[in-house]
Amino acid sequence: MPAAVNHDEKREAIARIAADLIAQHGLDAATIRQVAATAGYSTTVVTHYFASKRAMLLAAYRHAAESTQRRFDALAADCSSDPLSRLEILLPIDEEGRRAWRVYLQYWPLADHDDELAAEQRWWSSNGLSLIRAALWQACPELEDIDGKATIALSAMLGIAIQATFDPDGWPPNRQRETWKTHCRLLLARR
Amino acid sequence: MPAAVNHDEKREAIARIAADLIAQHGLDAATIRQVAATAGYSTTVVTHYFASKRAMLLAAYRHAAESTQRRFDALAADCSSDPLSRLEILLPIDEEGRRAWRVYLQYWPLADHDDELAAEQRWWSSNGLSLIRAALWQACPELEDIDGKATIALSAMLGIAIQATFDPDGWPPNRQRETWKTHCRLLLARR
Numbered sequence: 001m002p003a004a005v006n007h008d009e010k011r012e013a014i015a016r017i018a019a020d021l022i023a024q025h026g027l028d029a030a031t032i033r034q035v036a037a038t039a040g041y042s043t044t045v046v047t048h049y050f051a052s053k054r055a056m057l058l059a060a061y062r063h064a065a066e067s068t069q070r071r072f073d074a075l076a077a078d079c080s081s082d083p084l085s086r087l088e089i090l091l092p093i094d095e096e097g098r099r100a101w102r103v104y105l106q107y108w109p110l111a112d113h114d115d116e117l118a119a120e121q122r123w124w125s126s127n128g129l130s131l132i133r134a135a136l137w138q139a140c141p142e143l144e145d146i147d148g149k150a151t152i153a154l155s156a157m158l159g160i161a162i163q164a165t166f167d168p169d170g171w172p173p174n175r176q177r178e179t180w181k182t183h184c185r186l187l188l189a190r191r
Numbered sequence: 192m193p194a195a196v197n198h199d200e201k202r203e204a205i206a207r208i209a210a211d212l213i214a215q216h217g218l219d220a221a222t223i224r225q226v227a228a229t230a231g232y233s234t235t236v237v238t239h240y241f242a243s244k245r246a247m248l249l250a251a252y253r254h255a256a257e258s259t260q261r262r263f264d265a266l267a268a269d270c271s272s273d274p275l276s277r278l279e280i281l282l283p284i285d286e287e288g289r290r291a292w293r294v295y296l297q298y299w300p301l302a303d304h305d306d307e308l309a310a311e312q313r314w315w316s317s318n319g320l321s322l323i324r325a326a327l328w329q330a331c332p333e334l335e336d337i338d339g340k341a342t343i344a345l346s347a348m349l350g351i352a353i354q355a356t357f358d359p360d361g362w363p364p365n366r367q368r369e370t371w372k373t374h375c376r377l378l379l380a381r382r
Binding site: 113 | 216217218293296297299300301302303304309312313316336339342343345346347348349350351353354356357358361370373374377378380
């Protein structure tokens with residue numbers, strides 16, 4: 001009897017390979033043929049899961065965002081960790097985080113001209129805002145204008161991540177973490 | 192006698208058209224043929240100035256960054272203006288600023304896989320940092336850790352600009368300006 005195939009797992013494995021290829025070589029180089037070859041499937045199998053290159057990109061984007069969310073959740077499960085420091089896992093401070101941001105970079109130009117991709121991007125952006133808002137509240141429940149400050153913190157995080165993605169040598173993990181920490185201290189006015 | 196042709200002007204005019212097309216329709220849609228048709232030149236003329244699509248993208252990127260710089264310089268020439276508020280012109284708060292950011296978005300994914308494009312991007316990033324550093328110094332010469340704060344401010348500006356580019360309805364010019372102002376107040380600890 002053939003082994004039962006878990007379609008969700010197969011789909012997820014292909015999305016991960018697509019994310020790797022997109023991050024490493026850019027969207028144009030990450031063809032369905034190349035994803036299939038790397039995964040060891042036929043292109044027919046890949047197109048069964050992702051009917052178009054656009055669908056593959058969306059899946060790769062979701063895969064990157066969801067893995068980041070899972071890594072954050074694992075940290076958050078440890079209640080003794082500092083709520084604002086946990087958010088550092090959202091930055092490109094390791095291989096997986098760096099891959100995620102490189103996928104986002106490839107995704108954004110298409111999202112600027114595609115309503116569905118843009119909506120997905122806004123959803124994750126608003127998810128990031130909620131995580132930051134919750135962390136600020138945990139760190140300092142009496143903080144004034146917590147929504148405004150969460151927005152500023154998300155902006156700073158985005159900017160740090162983009163600079164670090166383009167200039168990994170100039171932005172090693174420590175510098176990203178330190179910049180984030182300094183920013184949080186300013187927000188909380190802990191000097 | 193034929194009119195003397197100013198090659199720099201012609202090159203600049205083509206770069207502006209390329210930037211418009213890239214911002215409005217994305218990089219893939221902005222072909223050399225399309226740029227030529229919009230400019231009213233033959234493709235031969237366009238390829239005389241930009242030998243490849245990559246060269247055209249680089250020229251469009253520079254055009255966008257340089258126009259932003261010129262607009263900032265015009266504001267800075269008025270010494271009575273507030274140094275930190277002047278920097279708002281770097282955000283996508285009007286048609287021209289919005290166009291610039293949409294061009295950057297199209298440029299970034301290629302820059303992530305191309306050393307020369309990445310170096311250009313880092314140059315402009317470091318230029319932005321200098322402008323912000325100078326403004327912080329003008330606003331508050333005795334500010335502590337001015338380099339660290341300029342880095343944080345550049346990060347926040349990048350993040351505000353990206354969110355506003357993807358969500359122009361959620362980020363009208365006033366919200367961008369207010370978020371920037373609040374951020375600057377936090378940096379200067381003016382509460």
